[in-house]
Amino acid sequence: MAGRLDGKVAVVTGGGSGIGRAAAALFAAEGAAIAVLDLVSDAAQETVDLIAADGGQALALTADIADGDEVRMAFDRVSTELGPVGVLYNNAGVNSSGSILTSTEEDWDRCMAVNVKGTYLCSAAAARSMTERGGGSIVNQGSVAALVGVANFAAYCASKGAVVALTRSMAVDLATSGIRVNVICPGTVYTPLMRPMLTARGGGDEEKGLAMTIAKYPIGRLGTPEDIARVALFLASDESAFMTGSVVTPDGGMTAQ
Ligand code: 1HS
DSSP states (O other), X not given: OOOTTTTOEXXXXXXXXXHHHHHHHHHHHTTOEXXXXXXXXXXXXXXXXXXXXXXXXXXXXXXXXXXXXXXXHHHHHHHHHTOSOOEEEEOOOOOOOBOTTTOOHXXXXXHIIIIIIHHHHHHHHHHHHHHHTTOEEEEEEOOGGGTSOOTTBHHHXXXXXXHHHXXXXXXXXXXXXXXXXXXXXXXXXXXXGGHHHHHHHTTTOHHHHHHHHHTTXXXXXXXXXXXXXXXXXXXXXXGGTTOOSOEEOOSTTGGGO
């Protein structure tokens, strides 16, 4: 059976865990060759091993997406070893903690560096590669935190708002190059990234923080990595051919209230 990403090269940042790992595995099952890019080399390699065990093709890459030289080197390797990029899922991101009154400058800088500059750097590298093959699809990771205020998440909210704005800017600039750019704004997904926030919300009790968070979701549960990976697959594939600059919200109804 034909896969929805047959013959395409897909880069998944933050592909070593959580949503990124689920997306890398799903994209590979749909026929793409995957570059799994992660800050943690062992995590990237584990995802590659999972894909290979299922008969897929994947390459592990280690890079800090906030570093322009590391990003350019990583994308050069993708082009050399797999071919021009057809899909980029800008999934990698970091959380922040604290309100405008309690957060730190360091927290702000790291959040902006990874979530905003990292998306910018990877998109620039991918867009150059995509023009070699006549187009592609960039899928950005926003958040419900770009759309509503989330308590004690100031830097993160600001960074994801910037990702939504950058998505629209890129969609306009790259449309005539055949490159579509969309952004997913997920509700909370239970991944390692989220556990410190849940623990803080519960006053040191992760279970309590989890229950408080689930109560914000009309559907009555948090998301799973697969919930978001399936949306990313749709946006990565030609099934969404008329969509660019769209903000897609798999959030269990959280922002519908
Ligand atoms: C981290 C992820 O992008 C979601 S932001 C937190 C939203 S909520 O679940 O606390 O309402």
